[in-house]
Amino acid sequence: MIRGNLETLKTVISNYNFITLEAPNECYGNLMIDTDDGEVWTDEFCDFTHNEYKVYNDDAIHDVIQDYRWENPCWENMYPRKYSVEEIAKFCKEYYGVEFV
Numbered sequence: 248m249i250r251g252n253l254e255t256l257k258t259v260i261s262n263y264n265f266i267t268l269e270a271p272n273e274c275y276g277n278l279m280i281d282t283d284d285g286e287v288w289t290d291e292f293c294d295f296t297h298n299e300y301k302v303y304n305d306d307a308i309h310d311v312i313q314d315y316r317w318e319n320p321c322w323e324n325m326y327p328r329k330y331s332v333e334e335i336a337k338f339c340k341e342y343y344g345v346e347f348v
Contacts, residue, residue, distance in 0.1 A: 251285030251339070253347040257332050259287045263312070264329045266291055273297075275327075278335070283307040285345045311335060314342060 259278060266276035266289065275297060277290040292299040315338050316324045336347045 249285045249345045251347045278311040
């Protein structure tokens with residue numbers, strides 16, 4: 248199992264939650280993970296049309312929140328909301344095989 252840094256995950260989730268819910272309306276983020284080494288980060292965008300994104304040509308890089316929503320389809324996950332470190336860490340361990348310690 249790949250190990251990621253829990254403190255980094257906490258920072259990244261905090262950043263993602265801020266960008267998604269507290270920053271100006273045209274700003275949004277994607278919570279990303281590299282399943283080769285457990286690195287996590289937030290891609291930040293400020294685009295009024297919400298059509299800006301970054302393409303990674305690497306099968307090991309995933310948008311965690313997008314995958315989380317696909318695997319946990321429910322009304323609550325359809326709209327932006329705050330995510331907890333615990334739920335994302337658990338999801339990453341089960342879905343990607345990345346454990347945060």
